[in-house]
Amino acid sequence: MPDRFAGRLTALEMFGNYAYTGIWLLIGVGFVLVTFWFASLIRPQRPNPTKLENYECGEMPLSASYLQFNVKYYIFALIFVIFDVEVVFLFPWAVVYNSLGLFALIEMLVFLLILIFGLAYAWKKGALQWV
């Protein structure tokens, strides 16, 4: 079993470009954590109960901070995900558009118009209304 996977992976080339992203991820995390660690060496640390209270404009906090949010947030997130998927389809189309000509234009117009219709529907139904 391991041979099968090993054979496939060693056949792959070095994923050179993205090795940088991976290593930079380590650098970034390391830099921030080292900064925090260094700060912890030189800063004072004298907590007391009042200091560790949550900030609520100087008053004693009244309840747990977990509010229930308006369902509006969720609707906007849903609409966002749908349009995000659409954007993902537009990227490869945009790259080849110029070499494909009229056919690609019509295809995309159909694609866009259907979604613009969706946007108009959401608008009409008041889903884009914040308050």
Added chain:
Amino acid sequence: MLELRPIFDAIGEFLNSILPEFWVTIVSAFGTGAIILGVASVFVLFFVWWERKVSAHMQQRYGPMRTGWHGWLQTIADGVKLLQKEDLIPRDADKLVYLFAPVVCFVAAFLAYVTIPFGEGLIVQDLNIGILYIIAITTFTVVSLLMAGWASHNKWSLLGGMRSAAQIISYEVPLSLSLIGVIMIAETLSMVSIVVQQEGWFWNWYVFRQPLGFIVYYIAATAEANRTPFDIPEAEQELVAGYNVEYSGMKWAMFFFAEYINMLTISAIAVTLFFGGWHAPAPFLDFIPSWIWFVGKCLLSVFVLMWFRWTYPRVRVDQLMAFAWKFMLPLAFVNIILTGFGIYLF
């Protein structure tokens, strides 16, 4: 003559001559990472001071004057101060998530620099999917703001974090769509190829072929970075600073570090995609090194962002969302359709 490329080429050749390929990748990844981190830090130190000076002069004040000539050491002094600040973690906070929120925020901003072309040949890695990579990796910012807002166990933080997230995702759609027009003309996602196609006189810059796209991009990017007039999430007067209320010391500083890095990223994307990247506006100005042109254009763009901040009042939260969905999004669609017809007809 002042181009930096030969220096890096020479270093690369030297590394290739003494190390096997694998270690060259590792060493150069760490090397470039350290260099970009240093450069970004210098820019951020400068931007903080610059923003204070710009805002002060726009309001007929002087701003910082006492630390060094015109207060140029002010940010460094602030940094040293922040380093020594007591780190207050609220008793009810979710400690681990609280610690990692600024880490994620910073890393998301930092990783975008893998594929930003600072000058001719001055790009760490010219990725195939260049611009898409930047859009994708910076979405982690939303996650970090939600983490910060949630982990602080504070009503203001949570409200600020949620509002930030809602705002950023709303403007993400017009932002991505506004770049489609440029990609249609350039037929590539690679940052270097996009710049190369804008060579020559300044009228080859894509801003002249994509004016609508640029306007949509710039407004959406301002909102993505939570800059005024779109700084609802931080609105000091109503949310007392939003997601970072409970943060102090270096953890607080990291959020602002990331914010100013993002400001540079936005400007770098605008310059790369719309303003010819490292190219001079006219061919005879080529004697000035490419990286100076790039940095100069970026600084100009950052200045415009600061100008926005001290000119426009903050919009209301319902206006903010309505503007994204009912104005920017249709405008971005119009831009794509116009570009489609334009390319087909000409």
Added chain:
Amino acid sequence: MELGVFYILAAVIVVSGLLVVTLKNIFHSALMLILCLFGVAGIYILLHADFLAAVQVLLYVGGVTILMIFAIMVTHQLTGKKIKHYNEQPVPAGLIILSLLILLIVSITRTAFEVADKAEPMPTVAVIGRALMTDYVLPFEVVSVVLLVALIGAIVIARRD
């Protein structure tokens, strides 16, 4: 080298995936899900599918998990609670899981997996775009209809109040 990276990524995916279902705090589960999906993006990179990796991050990290966190936030009193990891019917559940496990083991061991040849490291975006505009035009247009249906459905369900 690739093998080492693959094992690191696989470990990240498996561990974070396990944490998604075992953590007591639903927000932590959501964060672990983000880590898990990010690891999958890394696997795509190993397979030279860079466009797919970016889409994975853009859609799943930036879209779907944010949607999930929003869903947690708009649900009444869910955020502070510890989630229960058991229910009243452990025996039927255990049986179903056991049979599913056997099914998976049998199908995995019996299938002769085709090992693909080395994927060419090349810009995949243009290839995908061309394929979408030629061979897969109909699915591509159907996608827009599916998205429209999803949008209308979401609005209808969410705004029933």
